[in-house]
Amino acid sequence: MKRVVVMGHGGYAQGIKSNLEMIVGLPPHMYFIDLTKEDDLSDLKRKVDQLLQDFSGDDVLFACDLLGASPFRVAAEICAHHPGKYYTVAGLNTMAFLELSIVEDRTLSIEALANRAVESTKTAVARFPE
Numbered sequence: 001m002k003r004v005v006v007m008g009h010g011g012y013a014q015g016i017k018s019n020l021e022m023i024v025g026l027p028p029h030m031y032f033i034d035l036t037k038e039d040d041l042s043d044l045k046r047k048v049d050q051l052l053q054d055f056s057g058d059d060v061l062f063a064c065d066l067l068g069a070s071p072f073r074v075a076a077e078i079c080a081h082h083p084g085k086y087y088t089v090a091g092l093n094t095m096a097f098l099e100l101s102i103v104e105d106r107t108l109s110i111e112a113l114a115n116r117a118v119e120s121t122k123t124a125v126a127r128f129p130e
Contacts, residue, residue, distance in 0.1 A: 001058045002060075002106070003029050003030070003055055003058050003060050003061070004029060004060075004063055005032075005033060005051065005060055005063070005075075006030065006031070006032045006033070007032075007033045007035070007063070007065070007072075008034060008035065008065030008071055009065055009070075009071065010034065011034055013032035013033050013034045016094075017030075017032040020097060020098070023098060024101055030100065030101060031051055035070055044071065045074055048078065059109075059110035061087050061100070061113050061114050062086065062087070062088040062089070063089050063090075063097070063100065064088060064089070066090060067090040069090075072090050075088040086110070087110050087113075088114075092117055092118075092120075092121050093121045095124035096117045096120040096124070
């Protein structure tokens with residue numbers, strides 16, 4: 001099974017969760033972890049490690065709010081120790097999260113899922129009027 005872990009600062013992950021619940025319902029394969037003001041980096045790592053223990057070897061896509069920030073660094077470190085099994089993306093928009101929540105093609109690799117999320121973000125950005 002493929003799982004998506006949304007991570008970010010403050011209420012970012014809970015905000016994405018609320019957004020998805022309102023639009024498409026809560027996806028059972030998506031999880032949400034916030035780095036709060038009270039947390040330090042070791043708290044965030046502990047939260048992620050506890051969640052990963054429940055996944056029993058599943059592939060994971062981490063979707064983080066900011067490239068290079070603490071949630072991204074924690075996820076990237078995990079990815080570095082599990083090449084091909086875990087991927088990290090950053091800066092996704094709502095369209096990408098919607099697509100991740102309703103992915104029907106279960107044959108996609110976790111890398112393909114990461115690429116698809118990035119492409120969804122790119123194609124959903126627009127300016128009006130053009």
